Amino acid sequence: MTTKTADQKTADQKTERKAADDTSPDGASAGTPARPKNAARRARSSARALLKRLPTWTIVPAAAVAGVAAGGVYGAVSTPEYSATSYVLVVPTGKSDPASALGFATAYGRVASQVAVLGDAQVWAGVPVEKLKAQVTTATSPDAPMISVTATDANPATAVDMADGVARALVSNGTHLQTDTNVKVLQFSRAIKPVSPTSPSTPLAALVGGCAGGLLGALALLVRPRRRRESEPYPSATVPGPATAHADGLGAQQETVS
8 A cells, every 4th residue: 555655656746747847937838939038048058068078179179260250251241441641740930949840740649630620621521520530540750740640431532531631621720820839730741542451351350260269269278177087086085083083092991991
């Protein structure tokens, strides 16, 4: 009678376990489609299980191949960018010296992106001020009073117009302030229409992606926790010394009494 009751309990437990397996965690039955959240969990679990089964040495090559693929796709999909550069020169007048010209060149290079200067540049370049501020950069030299104005755009002609427009605005602004600054601002060289894009090509993007992927794979390999081999035995438990000594003394005392 006891064996029959235990079998009935076992059968009931199997039935309850099967019913729980047939029901999803959010209460949906097995016949209903799984929610995206549960599918994502199963996908992550499968990915983790696959990574555990993969040999350790395959992490770096796999990451490098993934980086090459990502870089190639980026190079093929991204729009090529063209850059054009115009140069502005600041020269001293009879009332100033070269050091003053160098200082004013640095100052003009810093204010080139301000709205006051770009107000005229947008008219000559034919683009909004926001585009000029986002796609035009200036650089100065610590040795020469020269300012380089570089514009980047998907259209080479537009890049040339933006670079020349900002340079022309700098010249106009410097001319208006020449009486106060005692320096002349001249356009030293106009921008030349670029013939090749400055953005990375597809092979270069793939190469950079492969290097980045290999580096990330190596870093993941370094921080990956070391797995214990099945052949390595677990450390055996040892009895503390004082407890052993106390047990030995107790045994000796019992022998003496007996």
